Amino acid sequence: MKNYDVIVIGAGPGGMTGALYASRANLSVLMLDRGIYGGQMNNTAAVENYPGFKSVLGPDLAKDMYDGSTQFGAEFAYGSVEAIEDHGDHKVVKTDDGDYTAKAVIVATGSEYKKLGVPGENEFGGRGVSYCAVCDGAFFKNRDVVVVGGGDSAIEEGIYLAGLASKVTIVVRRDQLRAQKILQDRAFANEKIEFVWDTNVTEILGDEMKVTGVATLNNKTGEKGEIAANGVFIYVGTLPMTEAFTGMGITDDAGWIKTDIDMKTAVPGIFAIGDVRQKTLRQITTAVGDGGIAGQEAFGYIESLKSAAAAK
Numbered sequence: 001m002k003n004y005d006v007i008v009i010g011a012g013p014g015g016m017t018g019a020l021y022a023s024r025a026n027l028s029v030l031m032l033d034r035g036i037y038g039g040q041m042n043n044t045a046a047v048e049n050y051p052g053f054k055s056v057l058g059p060d061l062a063k064d065m066y067d068g069s070t071q072f073g074a075e076f077a078y079g080s081v082e083a084i085e086d087h088g089d090h091k092v093v094k095t096d097d098g099d100y101t102a103k104a105v106i107v108a109t110g111s112e113y114k115k116l117g118v119p120g121e122n123e124f125g126g127r128g129v130s131y132c133a134v135c136d137g138a139f140f141k142n143r144d145v146v147v148v149g150g151g152d153s154a155i156e157e158g159i160y161l162a163g164l165a166s167k168v169t170i171v172v173r174r175d176q177l178r179a180q181k182i183l184q185d186r187a188f189a190n191e192k193i194e195f196v197w198d199t200n201v202t203e204i205l206g207d208e209m210k211v212t213g214v215a216t217l218n219n220k221t222g223e224k225g226e227i228a229a230n231g232v233f234i235y236v237g238t239l240p241m242t243e244a245f246t247g248m249g250i251t252d253d254a255g256w257i258k259t260d261i262d263m264k265t266a267v268p269g270i271f272a273i274g275d276v277r278q279k280t281l282r283q284i285t286t287a288v289g290d291g292g293i294a295g296q297e298a299f300g301y302i303e304s305l306k307s308a309a310a311a312k
Helices: 013-024 041-043 058-069 133-140 152-162 181-189 285-312
Strands: 002-009 029-033 075-078 081-086 091-095 098-107 111-113 144-148 168-169 193-196 199-206 211-218 226-227 231-234 239-240 271-272
Touching: 002 013, 002 091, 002 285, 013 029, 013 041, 013 058, 013 285, 029 098, 041 058, 041 168, 058 111, 058 271, 091 111, 133 152, 144 152, 144 211, 152 168, 152 181, 152 193, 181 193, 199 226, 211 231, 239 285, 271 285
Parallel strands: 002 029, 002 098, 029 075, 098 271, 144 168, 144 231, 168 193
Antiparallel strands: 081 091, 091 098, 111 239, 199 211, 211 226
């Protein structure tokens, strides 16, 4: 069983920043991830809202962040975390490939978008299908787009897209929205936004290169239809990747991890950052900010353990 000062679970932008700050403070650090470092950045064609770059390929930014995060000795290993055991002054991180111990743990496992599960959704990922208007909306300036969903995220992003696209068609499976009233009012008042009610998207349509529209089904009349579009933005919810931590008392009812402003959870020595947190904006920039705080706070926590041990 290998021992570290800090284990970072997840090697997205937040996790890599946490590892950078902790290792730069001369702590031994391990980043664990079940996939390649970079997380969702590897599925992003271009990042245009990260300071210092007018535009950068997602995989390139991931590689640059990884190189920076390991320059002070942080290690990287593949592994799917199954549980964390809290033993007070140390934690045991159990994975499918063995166990590790650490004085502090930073959870940076992120979230994943709920998918519609329809034909074409996976095939056109990154070629017109998106789950983030802030990330990808700029690629659809003066184009027609479809938004799927009726909650806060769908309507907020629909309004955002209306500032870029020529037309936004919001497809809602009910006859009313679930979004806050103030968002509904803004959307209904926007001349670029059109609503299609009582309708499900049954397929993402496209040619060999890109999305060309969606196939629809009215769930009351059974009528089939098609909507032409250059992009499809899907907002049917997000899921926190917290299965391994649900029994620790650090998540809310929906599974998001609750933290204070210092990224501390209800368990001393366990921090959470990035998209897995109970928060509003989930972006590379916010994850990086969280990671810097958590890395520094982990150092402070370990120093407090040393002081407590010396006082005994």
